[in-house]
Amino acid sequence: MARTIADLETPCILIDLEKVEANLQRAQAHADANGYSLRPHIKTHKLPRFAKRQLELGARGITVQKLGEAEVMAAAGLDDLFLPYNILGAAKLARLKALNDKVTIAVTADSPDTVAGYAQAFSTGKPLTVLVECDTGSKRCGVQTPAQALALARQIQGSPGLRFGGLMTYPPGGKLDATESWLREAIDLFTQAGIAVPKVTSGNTPDMWRSGQSVVTERRPGTYIYYDRMQVAAGAASFDDCALTVLATVVSRPTANRIVLDSGSKTLSNDIGNLEGYGLIKGTDITLKYLNEEHGVIELATPSDTPRVGDRVQIIPNHVCVVSNLFDVVNLVTGDTVVETVPVAARGRVD
């Protein structure tokens, strides 16, 4: 007999397969209509099966954030990977070289030291493709000016085992005009220098919905497969689009206003961003007031006998990517039916 959600122990993750499919299709249609390549970031789902579905729908490769994630995906048959990170040190460069021998993989650099490391590790064998990471306003990694980008591209081109793959940025949320002008200035500089820029790749989910002319040729959204409270707050989706929820049980009703759930920061994380509260009870406007590791606490504005001890609720998390990383398995559901329980293959790949 088919398992239903009622058969699951809590807390656990539910992933609505119909919402996932709709979210993937809508994003791919937007990419197709607006003439950019989609290279989804798998850090959100960490599941080879969803990466493969993204490719079936038209994605051009996938994005990973750690060598460990790349290794899991490559082992599962994914063969076109982008790892937008500075890979440093002999051990990691050896792993990168093994991956590069097996699949198509590109990485980034934002410093001469990083490029020098790549150049040494790839002085023989199959060349490595390296993109230059640009800080277009996020104040994270990246070269600070188009002139620095050009200098780094020249260093890459001057290294026998390396190929310049283009420009990469993780744009500041909601400030795409600044990103666009930064990248346009860089491209002008590269053009004057006679250096082709094979690709301009930019990331994140809210910005993927931008239409119209852009120098960006590839986008790397991740969260759009599931969405979450942060994405809804950013205007990228509605709560009805949210495909991942945490199923939790009411374990205590100490007062008529207080509800304690068995999902706390160990399963929802304390990520809060600019939101109020830690997760939204699906189908309500109730949020969790605070989390301990194994307890999530709600304080109702008005007293209520319900929900009762033992009742269950679904929580839309603030930030789904980190929630995926906190569970060994996820439950794929259609309606109330549990279709399959699958391991989160790339969970916990910290290095």
Place this chain on the structure above:
Amino acid sequence: MARTIADLETPCILIDLEKVEANLQRAQAHADANGYSLRPHIKTHKLPRFAKRQLELGARGITVQKLGEAEVMAAAGLDDLFLPYNILGAAKLARLKALNDKVTIAVTADSPDTVAGYAQAFSTGKPLTVLVECDTGSKRCGVQTPAQALALARQIQGSPGLRFGGLMTYPPGGKLDATESWLREAIDLFTQAGIAVPKVTSGNTPDMWRSGQSVVTERRPGTYIYYDRMQVAAGAASFDDCALTVLATVVSRPTANRIVLDSGSKTLSNDIGNLEGYGLIKGTDITLKYLNEEHGVIELATPSDTPRVGDRVQIIPNHVCVVSNLFDVVNLVTGDTVVETVPVAARGRVD
């Protein structure tokens, strides 16, 4: 040849065995000198070996927070467990019954519904010990008044398969006087009713250092094995006592002020409490300004060429318990020598 810290890939966890031993011994000595039992919470380390060491030093059993943690510890030979949680539902009650048949385990209840579930599941076979959880000010789980505690104890005593095990609380930080008077009032009420209270158990690390007369007979600190920034801020330890650090690599120096590490919220968590910043660079007063999942960003007050790309730092986390849960393995070190790399056996036990 012995491995050293320099041989490890980052990010990874380092646990200083000498500091662990000193922390465990100091706490046990305090318990012995002040006449209370120590029942350490293993949620912090999640490692059977440290649980066993805690017992060797004099601890009277261990505390776990999830059935899954109890199962891991029981399988590793730990045979006296306290699970201070409302266990609900047929599946979890069956797991609890299996554990109760195998080892000594006690649980808590704070509602008639929870007790009724225990009573039904344990109507035959070995009896289950149930303590009453009391809300002495933390505003989490627990009965709200001593009278409610007495009513619940009577329900437990009236259930053939259950034994009343005493009173349990998770005290509000820094307000132990309120906890003490709440519990004293409850004990007076139980005495008047002719019901013995076999045990009064209270938790958390900062409060364990309280000396003098108390109705509390058992304490359940967890974090004292490693300590962290929150514990130092609470006055429970010094930074020199902190036994767990995250070893990280500088992956980018985009500006003379900005340092980017390869440890972000996926390895440090976004737990912040009342602190400034996300972790402290050991041996400095530098904190991380913000975290993305795979990046930790420092903004120096004054420009500096160091540290350089590729350099390594050790980070004292804000909250170590959640950090233990984010890594599959930890590295046990003495000085710079890596003694052993061991799996975090009870990591990710969410239910």
